[in-house]
Every structure is written in structure tokens, then in C-alpha cells.
Amino acid sequence: MHETEFRYVLQPGEMLSGTQSQPIGQVFFVPREEVSLRTCDEEELAAVRRSQEEFAREKAAHKVTTSYGMSFSPHYLRSSRSAKS
Numbered sequence: 202m203h204e205t206e207f208r209y210v211l212q213p214g215e216m217l218s219g220t221q222s223q224p225i226g227q228v229f230f231v232p233r234e235e236v237s238l239r240t241c242d243e244e245e246l247a248a249v250r251r252s253q254e255e256f257a258r259e260k261a262a263h264k265v266t267t268s269y270g271m272s273f274s275p276h277y278l279r280s281s282r283s284a285k286s
Contacts, residue, residue: 222269256280 260276
């Protein structure tokens with residue numbers, strides 16, 4: 202479980218202006234298998250919170266500033282690639 206940032210939510214037909222010097226991004230959502238929810242016990246909840254704190258620390262430690270002056274962290278990309286191999 203990771204935090205997600207949504208900067209703009211545009212409705213169909215709405216536009217966002219930009220210039221050649223502004224970075225842009227695109228995202229699309231892919232349907233996944235059905236999710237089943239259940240209540241965590243205290244031990245599981247503590248493990249989730251520890252995992253979130255560890256991820257946030259690692260993400261902050263790997264911040265990079267682009268040539269446009271925007272900061273981001275490649276930590277999620279690195280950790281997901283290492284999990285695949």
C-alpha cells in the first residue's frame with residue numbers, strides 16, 4: 202500500500218494549458234482482480250504502519266530534483282523492479 206498523488210482531475214472536454222518547458226505525465230487505470238476486504242487485527246495493522254513508515258523514509262532519502270525544478274523519488278520504481286527479479 203503506497204500513497205498516491207492526484208494533481209488534476211479533468212472532466213471529458215476540459216483542457217489544461219501547457220508550454221514546451223513544462224513537464225507532463227499521463228496515467229491510465231487497468232482493472233484488476235476483485236478485491237475482498239477484511240478487518241486487520243492489531244498485529245497486522247502495526248505491520249502495515251511499519252511498512253508505510255519504512256517506505257516513506259526510503260522515498261524521502263531518494264528524492265531527485267529534475268531540470269525543471271520539480272522533485273520526485275524513484276524509490277517505488279526501484280523497489281518494484283527489484284521485487285520482479
